[in-house]
Structures are given as structure tokens and as C-alpha cells.
Amino acid sequence: xxxxxxxxxxxxxxxxxxxxxxxxxxxxxxxxxxxxxxxxxxxxxxxxxxxxxxxxxxxxxxxxxxxxxxxxxxxxxxxxxxxxxxxxxxx
Amino acid sequence: xxxxxxxxxxxxxxxxxxxxxxxxxxxxxxxxxxxxxxxxxxxxxxxxxxxxxxxxxxxxxxxxxxxxxxxxxxxxxxxxxxxxxxxxxxxxxxxxxxxxxxxxxxxxxxxxxxxxxxxxxxxxxxxxxxxxxxxxxxxxxxxxxxxxxxxxxxxxxxxxxxxxxxxxxxxxxxxxxxxxxxxxxxxxxxxxxxxxxxxxxxxxxxxxxxxxxxxxxxxxxxxxxxxxxxxxxxxxxxxxxxxxxxxxxxxxxxxxxxxxxxxxxxxxxxxxxxxxxxxxxxxxxxxxxxxxxxxxxxxxxxxxxxxxxxxxxxxxxxxxxxxxxxxxxxxxxxxxxxxxxxxxxxxxxxxxxxxxxxxxxxxxxxxxxxxxxxxxxxxxxxxxxxxxxxxxxxxxxxxxxxxxxxxxxx
Numbered sequence: 001x002x003x004x005x006x007x008x009x010x011x012x013x014x015x016x017x018x019x020x021x022x023x024x025x026x027x028x029x030x031x032x033x034x035x036x037x038x039x040x041x042x043x044x045x046x047x048x049x050x051x052x053x054x055x056x057x058x059x060x061x062x063x064x065x066x067x068x069x070x071x072x073x074x075x076x077x078x079x080x081x082x083x084x085x086x087x088x089x090x091x
Numbered sequence: 092x093x094x095x096x097x098x099x100x101x102x103x104x105x106x107x108x109x110x111x112x113x114x115x116x117x118x119x120x121x122x123x124x125x126x127x128x129x130x131x132x133x134x135x136x137x138x139x140x141x142x143x144x145x146x147x148x149x150x151x152x153x154x155x156x157x158x159x160x161x162x163x164x165x166x167x168x169x170x171x172x173x174x175x176x177x178x179x180x181x182x183x184x185x186x187x188x189x190x191x192x193x194x195x196x197x198x199x200x201x202x203x204x205x206x207x208x209x210x211x212x213x214x215x216x217x218x219x220x221x222x223x224x225x226x227x228x229x230x231x232x233x234x235x236x237x238x239x240x241x242x243x244x245x246x247x248x249x250x251x252x253x254x255x256x257x258x259x260x261x262x263x264x265x266x267x268x269x270x271x272x273x274x275x276x277x278x279x280x281x282x283x284x285x286x287x288x289x290x291x292x293x294x295x296x297x298x299x300x301x302x303x304x305x306x307x308x309x310x311x312x313x314x315x316x317x318x319x320x321x322x323x324x325x326x327x328x329x330x331x332x333x334x335x336x337x338x339x340x341x342x343x344x345x346x347x348x349x350x351x352x353x354x355x356x357x358x359x360x361x362x363x364x365x366x367x368x369x370x371x372x373x374x375x376x377x378x379x380x381x382x383x384x385x386x387x388x389x390x391x392x393x394x395x396x397x398x399x400x401x402x403x404x405x406x407x408x409x410x411x412x413x414x415x416x417x418x419x420x421x422x423x424x425x426x427x428x429x430x431x432x433x434x435x436x437x438x439x440x441x442x443x444x445x446x447x448x449x450x451x452x453x454x455x456x457x458x459x460x461x462x463x464x465x466x467x468x469x470x471x472x473x474x475x476x477x478x479x480x481x482x483x484x485x486x487x488x489x490x491x492x493x494x495x496x497x498x499x500x501x
Contacts, residue, residue, distance in 0.1 A: 019154045036155070043222035050218065 006053075006080065007073050013048045014069075027070030035069070045072070055079060095268045096497055098342040099178025099330035100437045101170035101279075105142035105323055105424060109173060112146075113434065114441040117423055117449045118470065122307035124321050124425055130286060138289050139303040142323035142425035156240045159226035161200030162283035164236035166326035166430075171237045171277055178330045178342055180275070182242055189336075190275040191246035192234050193264040194328060195256040196429045199228035201285035233281045233326075245273050251429075254392070255353070255484035256280040257327060258432030262351035262492055264331050274336040279328030280429035288322040288428060291485075295361060297396045298322070310395030310426070311453040312419035313404065313461040317395040323425030327433030346440045349477075350379025350493030360487055363399045367489055368406035372479065375491035376410075383411050385477055386493070388448060390439045392481040393419035394426050395453075403481065404461035411464075416475075418467040422452030432482040436492065439478045443496050448473045 011025050020035055031037045037045070046058050053076060057063060060079075066072055102109060105123035106116035116123070123142040130139045149157055149165045160168065171194075175185075184190050198204075203224060210219050226232060231249035238247055246267065250259040257280025264276030282288070292298035299319040302309035311317035337344055352374035356367035376383060389407060393400045407417060420435050427434055442448055448471040457466060478494045 038155075040158070040222040047219065047221060 003077050006077055009052050010049070010072055010076060013052050014045065017044065017048055025069055027068065027073060029069045030067060031069065049076060053080065055083060092269045093271055094334035095265050095331050095348045096334050096337050096344045097329050097346045097348065097440060098332045098337050098344055099174035099180065100345065100440065101172065101174035101177070101328045102326070102434060102437055103144055103147060103166040103170045104325040104427065104434055105144055107146035108169060110437055110441070113438060114445065117420060117438055118445070118447065120423070120450070120452055120470070122423055122452060123323070124306040124309060126303065126306050130289065133286050133290070136286060136290055136293055137300040138293050138298040138321070140299060140306040140309060140321050141284055141289060142321060142427070143284055144324050152240065156236065159223045160236050161203045161227040161232065162324070163196050163200060163281040163326065164227070164233045166283070166324070167194050167233040167237050167279070167281040167328065168240050170279065170281070170326040170328045171241060174277065174328050174330050175241065179340070180330065184275060185242045186244050188244050189273055190243055190277070191248070191264070191267065191273045192238050192243050193248040193250065193260040193276055193278045194234040194237055195250040195252070195260050195280050196230070196233050197251065197253050197256060197282050199230050199232050200283060201287050202283060203227035205285065237277065243277070252488040253484040253486055254426065254428055254431055255482045255488040255490045256429035256432065258436070258480060258482035258490040258492055259353055259488070261329060261331065261348070261433060261436060262353055262490060265348045265351050265492070268331055268333050274333050276331045277328055278331055279326060279433035280431070281326035282324050282428040282430055284322060284324040292320045292322065299395065308453055310421050312391065312393035312395045312421050312451050313400050313457055313466060314454050315456045315458040317397065317400065317458070319396050320394045321425035323427040325427040325430045325434060327430050327437050329433060329436060344497045346443060347495045347497045348492060349381070349495045350375045351491070352378055353488065353490035356487035356489055358487070361485055363402035363483055365402040365405040365409070368403055368481070368483065369409050371489040371491045372406060372410055372481070375479065375493050379493040381477060381493070384414065386411070386415055386479055388416045388439070388442070388473070388475045388478040390435050390478060390480045391417050391419040392483045393451070394421050399483065400458070401460045403483070404464055408463040413463055413465045415465060416448055416467050416473065417464045418449060418451040420449065422454070432480065432490070436480045436494065439480055439494060443475045443478060443494070446472055446474055448475070
């Protein structure tokens with residue numbers, strides 16, 4: 001999956017779930033301050049991403065460092081890459 | 092004891108959004124009962140009728156608040172907003188610590204509970220469970236969600252006594268104000284329809300099953316051909332306020348509450364009992380310090396069940412004979428469960444202020460066992476001074492409030 005497609009899936013999922021203005025969904029947008037999300041939305045964001053990309057991330061330490069929409073994009077892209085590499089190593 | 096008045100009302104009913112829409116539909120003697128064919132998909136469920144809320148847009152509520160709401164909290168929030176607008180309640184009142192909320196429901200959201208177990212029992216994981224689920228299925232969901240939206244900082248109470256819920260919610264709010272613990276209480280009840288609501292009555296042979304093709308002909312309170320409850324949904328809320336507070340802020344006053352009673356009937360967890368109902372009404376009259384001949388109208392609980400209507404009619408006849416006007420609004424609205432006490436109190440206050448008595452819909456032939464009362468069968472002009480609202484519940488919970496036309500005597 002190319003990175004642009006990943007970003008589109010993330011943005012669409014979050015926009016639909018949290019009724020976000022797509023115009024505000026720039027990479028630098030802070031999740032709490034700019035997009036108006038909070039701790040409950042953070043929990044649901046993890047569920048949305050797990051459902052969209054079929055991976056498990058709830059226990060990952062890096063999630064706690066996420067502050068911006070761009071952080072989510074980077075985290076998911078890296079996660080997909082990491083899974084690919086793991087799968088490749090096994091094969 | 093402080094005097095307590097009603098300074099605002101809000102309604103989400105099967106007739107739509109708003110108190111005026113509710114009153115206009117009742118005055119026009121309309122039925123909100125419809126056929127719900129999809130109930131046929133549920134094995135062994137015989138009833139196929141209900142009264143469902145229409146004309147409500149949940150998106151009127153910002154997502155931040157809406158995300159923790161099921162339908163019943165959406166109804167409670169929209170009804171509460173109507174009530175505080177009517178009452179000219181400001182954000183400062185809500186956050187004063189002197190305003191509380193007392194809104195209950197029969198259970199937490201049955202729809203959210205259903206969805207949770209549908210996923211959990213299939214997947215046996217919590218992977219798909221949203222963070223906001225609990226806030227929809229907790230028993231105080233409606234009260235909490237309303238308090239969050241309105242910024243209410245006073246007491247929070249969520250009585251849960253099935254069909255008696257909102258009369259208790261009103262009664263407990265009334266007592267808090269009368270005893271000086273709060274100045275303003277937002278009181279009522281809310282419920283959302285789920286097939287389990289209908290099934291609860293169907294299982295115990297107390298749901299209407301013979302009018303599935305003629306929904307507007309059921310339920311039939313006090314009628315010889317009645318065959319049970321029609322489940323409905325909605326929300327009613329009233330703003331109760333100390334008379335002093337209402338006068339000080341020049342609030343509109345729609346009625347005065349002068350008495351409340353609630354009793355437990357241990358004779359049966361399911362069957363109504365005339366002795367207990369009589370006791371409840373007499374205690375409410377005592378709380379109001381009035382004699383039976385000072386009351387003019389009873390808005391009956393009468394849901395259209397065989398046993399319930401007879402027990403209530405018997406109790407009313409023992410206390411009042413045929414001197415008091417009686418009608419039930421279940422024939423129009425169905426049984427809005429936890430909302431019924433509040434919605435029907437609002438309608439009773441509406442009758443008081445519009446100068447009319449609304450008849451019992453579908454009462455074509457009075458059951459001889461329910462005779463001896465002055466049943467209202469056609470719309471009547473009447474200047475009600477004192478009215479009584481009855482509400483009885485499965486589980487053996489009876490409750491009753493006494494309402495008086497407000498006299499501008501202060």
C-alpha cells in the first residue's frame with residue numbers, strides 16, 4: 001500500500017468517525033488543540049486504525065508519543081513497513 | 092417547606108419534537124401507534140405495533156456530547172433544551188450549584204447493550220468496543236449526558252423504576268426543592284424502543300397482540316376489548332423550581348406541584364393491586380393537604396392491560412366515586428415507559444392551561460369492571476384546579492403526584 005493511500009484511509013476514517021472538517025486535517029494539526037479530540041477519542045482512534053489496517057497497536061509504547069495527525073500517518077506507515085519486513089524475514 | 096412550581100417543559104414524543112406538537116396531537120385525538128412489521132422477525136414475539144419517535148435530528152447535539160449518547164439521551168437532551176429555553180434558564184443557573192437533574196430510564200440503553208453483546212459473544216474480544224459504550228449503557232446515562240451538555244453542577248439523580256420512573260424523578264426533585272436542598276431541578280424520564288420493551292409485556296401476556304393490522308385501535312384503556320400495552324418511546328422533562336426562585340427571576344409559571352407519594356407493593360412483583368394504588372393516591376392527597384373532593388381530574392396510568400386498568404379503576408372509585416374526571420393518554424401515545432409519567436404530566440398541565448380535558452382514546456365500550464368512574468370520552472371544556480397523575484410499574488412501584496393550577500398569589 002503506497003503512503004498516499006494509507007494517509008487517505010487514515011484521514012477518511014478519522015473524519016467520518018469524529019466528524020472532522022477535512023480542511024483542518026493537515027499533518028501539523030494537533031489532535032487535541034486543533035482537531036478537538038480528547039482521551040476517549042484517542043482510544044477510539046486506536047480501534048479505528050486496528051480495524052482499517054488489520055494490525056494490533058493498542059499496547060505499543062509509541063502511541064503515547066502521538067501528538068499530531070502527521071504523527072499518526074508516520075506511525076501507521078512505519079508499522080506497515082515493519083510488518084512487511086517481519087513477514088519478509090519469516091518467508 | 093417551600094412551594095414548588097413548574098417553569099419549563101420539554102417533550103420528545105411519538106408525535107414529534109416539542110410540547111406544542113404533543114398537545115396539538117392529543118387535542119386532535121390522534122394516535123401515534125404504527126405497525127412495526129420487522130417485529131415479526133423475532134421468534135415468538137406476537138405484538139407488531141409500537142409508537143416510535145420521529146422528527147428528531149441527533150446532529151443538533153455537538154459530537155463531543157452526542158458520542159456518549161444513545162437515543163434515549165438524545166431525546167433527554169433535546170427535551171431538556173426545550174424546557175430550559177421555555178423557562179429562560181441561563182448557563183449561570185445551570186452552573187450555580189443550585190440546579191440539579193433528576194432524569195431516569197427503565198434500563199441503560201438496550202440498543203447499545205444489544206450491539207455490545209452481539210459483537211462480544213461472536214468475537215469474544217474487546218477489540219471493537221468503543222470508549223463511549225459505557226456512557227450509553229450506564230443506568231444514569233440520560234441524567235449524566237444532560238448535565239454534561241447543559242453544564243449542570245448541582246445534584247444528579249437517576250431513578251429507575253420502569254414505568255414509574257419519571258413520576259418518581261419528578262417527585263424526588265419536588266422534595267429536594269421543597270426541603271431547600273436545590274432551587275431548580277430538571278426532572279423527567281426517557282426511554283428508547285427496543286424489541287425487548289415490547290417482549291417484556293408480551294412474555295407475561297400483557298402486550299397488545301390483536302390489533303396488529305389496526306394499530307390506531309390499540310391500546311384501549313378501560314375498554315372491554317383491550318388486550319394490553321403498546322410499547323413506545325420518548326422523553327418528557329419538567330423544570331421544577333422553588334416559587335421564590337421563579338418569582339425572583341420572573342420565570343413563567345405553568346403549574347404548581349403540591350403533593351407526591353410513592354409506595355412499594357409487595358403483594359406481587361407483576362400484578363397491580365388496588366389496595367396499594369389506593370394507598371398511594373391517599374398519601375399523595377395527604378402530602379398535598381387536600382381532600383378527595385378538591386381534586387378535579389385524574390390522568391390515569393391505565394395502559395390497557397386487563398388487570399392494571401381494573402385495579403386502578405377500583406382504587407379511584409373507592410376514593411373519589413364518580414365525582415372526578417378520569418382519562419388515560421395511552422390510547423394516543425402508547426406506553427412511553429420511563430417517559431410516561433413526565434409526558435403525561437406535561438399533557439395534564441397543558442389541559443389545565445388550555446381549559447380542556449382530553450378523552451381516553453379507543454374507549455368505545457367501558458369494561459363493567461372499570462365502571463363507576465367519570466370517564467372522559469369526548470374532549471370537554473373544563474377548568475381543572477387540581478389534577479392527579481398516576482404512574483405504576485412492574486416491580487411493585489406505585490407513584491402519584493398532585494398538580495394545582497398556579498395562583499398568582501405571591
